[in-house]
Amino acid sequence: xKFCYHNPVRIRFGVDLLQSCKELESDHILLVTSRGFNVRGxxxxxxxxxxxxxxxxxxxxxxxxxxxxxxxxxxxxxxENLAFDSIxxxxxxxxxxxxxxxxxxxxxxxxxxxxxxEGVEQGTRPIFAVPTTxxxxxxxxxxxxxxxxxxxxKYSLQSDSLYPHTAIYDVNLTRTLxxxxxxxxxxxxxxxxxESIWNxxxxxxxxxxxxxxINLIVQTLPSLVENLGAFRLREDMMRASMYAALxxxxxxTALAHAISYPITMRFGVPHGLACSxxxxxxxxxxxxxxxxxxxxxxxxxxxxxxxxxxxxxxxKDYGLDSVSLEEIFASLNARAKNGIFELEAVKxxxxxxxxx
Numbered sequence: 001x002k003f004c005y006h007n008p009v010r011i012r013f014g015v016d017l018l019q020s021c022k023e024l025e026s027d028h029i030l031l032v033t034s035r036g037f038n039v040r041g042x043x044x045x046x047x048x049x050x051x052x053x054x055x056x057x058x059x060x061x062x063x064x065x066x067x068x069x070x071x072x073x074x075x076x077x078x079x080e081n082l083a084f085d086s087i088x089x090x091x092x093x094x095x096x097x098x099x100x101x102x103x104x105x106x107x108x109x110x111x112x113x114x115x116x117x118e119g120v121e122q123g124t125r126p127i128f129a130v131p132t133t134x135x136x137x138x139x140x141x142x143x144x145x146x147x148x149x150x151x152x153x154k155y156s157l158q159s160d161s162l163y164p165h166t167a168i169y170d171v172n173l174t175r176t177l178x179x180x181x182x183x184x185x186x187x188x189x190x191x192x193x194x195e196s197i198w199n200x201x202x203x204x205x206x207x208x209x210x211x212x213x214i215n216l217i218v219q220t221l222p223s224l225v226e227n228l229g230a231f232r233l234r235e236d237m238m239r240a241s242m243y244a245a246l247x248x249x250x251x252x253t254a255l256a257h258a259i260s261y262p263i264t265m266r267f268g269v270p271h272g273l274a275c276s277x278x279x280x281x282x283x284x285x286x287x288x289x290x291x292x293x294x295x296x297x298x299x300x301x302x303x304x305x306x307x308x309x310x311x312x313x314x315x316k317d318y319g320l321d322s323v324s325l326e327e328i329f330a331s332l333n334a335r336a337k338n339g340i341f342e343l344e345a346v347k348x349x350x351x352x353x354x355x356x
Contacts, residue, residue, distance in 0.1 A: 003203035007249050009140050010166040013242070014235070017090075017130060017170040021049045024128055026086035030077075031057045032099045033090040037132070042173075046090065055084045058102075061091065064264070064271075065098045067110075067148045067155065074102055086126045086165070090173075092185070093136025093271075096129050097144035100162045103127055108157060115146060115157040126165035132173045134237040135185025135272060137192055137245025139167040143252075147265070154261040154333070169242065171235045179225050182237075183309055184272030186221045189213060189241040190302070191276040195254040196247035198282070198291040199338050203250065207294065210247035216240035218301040222308045254339035255346065256282060258332045267319035273311065280306055280313045281353060285346050316354045325350055 012020060031054050037043050038059045047054050058073065077084075089099035101108060103126075106119025129139035138144070144157040177185070193213040196206050217240045224233040253275075260275035280303045286292040295302075306313055315325065329347045336343065 001204075003205075005203055005205040005250055007140060007246060008163050011140075011169070011242070012166060013169040013239070015168060015170060017168065017173065018045060018049050020168050020170070021046055021088070024050070024053075024086070024088065026126070026128075027053050028055050028083055028085045029053050030055060030082070030084040030087045030102070031090070032061060032087055032095060032102065033057075033059050034061045034092075034095055035059050037090060042090070046088070050088075056082055061095045061098045063092075063094050064145075064147045064149070065094050065101070067115075067146050068150075070098055070101045070146065071108070074104075074108070077102065084125065086128065088128045088130070089164075090130040090132060092131065092133040093138040093145070096127070096131070096136070096138035096164070097146065097157075099127050099129070100124070100138075100144040100164075101146060101157060103162070110155070115155045117157075117159060124159070124161040128166050128168060129164040130168045130170065130173070131238075131241070133177060133181065133185040134174055134234070134241040135188035137189065137241060137248065139164055140242065140245035141249045149265060152262075152265060154265065167242075169238055171231060171238050174234050174238060175229050175231065177228070179228060182225055182228060183221070183311065184270045185241070186217060186224075186237055186272070187276035187279075187311065188272035189237075189244040190217050190305075191256050191272075191279060192244035192248040192253065193217070193240075194279055194282070194295070194302070195256055195339070196244070196251040197294055198286060198340050199251040199254050200340060201251040201338060202291070206247040206250045209243045211294070211298075213240045213243035213247065214298055214302065216243070218298070218305050221305065225309065252338050253335050255332075255336045255341055255343070258336035259328060261333065262328050262331075263318055263320065266324070269318050274318065277306075277311065277313050277315070277318060278350070281349055282341065282346065285341055285349055287340060287342065289340070291340060314353055314356075315350050320350075321354060322351050325354075
């Protein structure tokens with residue numbers, strides 16, 4: 001057996017954010033977050049701890065960050081000659097992905113249908129990533145999802161230099177998440193874990209992390225949604241998200257995510273639901289082989305999780321019909337090729353489920 005596993009991100013789990021800020025190895029920090037954390041007072045506390053080390057605050061990051069908006073932000077930083085040598089990103093996946101885009105020294109341009117880094121300086125500034133949800137895993141990967149909703153395109157910016165320097169996990173930052181966001185981000189992590197197993201790039205280490213993640217999620221998420229402030233349950237979900245990220249950071253996602261992007265773009269379905277509602281059906285579509293055998297003992301528990309959380313697995317409830325499914329499968333992005341499925345059979349199963 002031959003395989004390779006690599007993840008260079010330093011992990012600091014179960015720490016206090018403000019104490020960790022005091023220990024950051026940087027004197028010129030760009031603080032990137034969303035407006036909600038400014039309103040709730042967290043950014044003010046962080047700025048108070050860091051003092052003059054914060055050279056600027058960008059709190060305008062929105063869900064599903066747009067290429068046009070991020071390019072404008074990056075151009076503003078260059079135009080104002082703002083000197084920062086690292087980024088502190090506090091937020092969900094959109095904040096971390098935006099920080100990755102802004103960390104690039106060179107230009108980020110569209111070429112050959114994708115995003116690439118150009119310029120003499122093609123490196124990045126180090127990112128200290130602080131996830132405030134338990135789901136996206138961006139703090140442990142080398143990818144950033146960037147959207148162009150006007151053109152109907154989802155881009156993936158990819159480079160080994162985009163791995164954050166450090167992932168800082170403060171469990172308390174997730175304790176105020178709503179029930180809806182807790183479910184959506186938790187199911188996003190579940191999708192990451194499952195997709196790293198039914199993946200052509202799977203290896204024994206990624207699969208071990210994925211299984212640990214799935215077990216934690218099916219055991220924890222139903223209890224957590226009934227007790228949203230429970231520290232131990234929040235900690236378990238954050239560990240589950242971290243394990244899933246350590247898994248798919250080496251495999252990428254696959255068909256469930258490939259299907260999800262046009263669903264989010266066309267119908268506004270939150271990413272965590274768009275990328276996970278198909279998981280029970282995909283379990284049934286797994287071809288004979290190692291992945292099916294590995295997931296068989298967990299299949300019933302995964303399906304029961306959706307029933308318990310009252311999350312529909314019918315494509316019709318996410319705006320899909322047979323016509324839109326045909327369109328989606330005719331234009332699947334490269335992520336679909338990571339999976340081990342027979343795509344025509346999956347499409348037919350999804351169409352059948354619409355009419356049941």
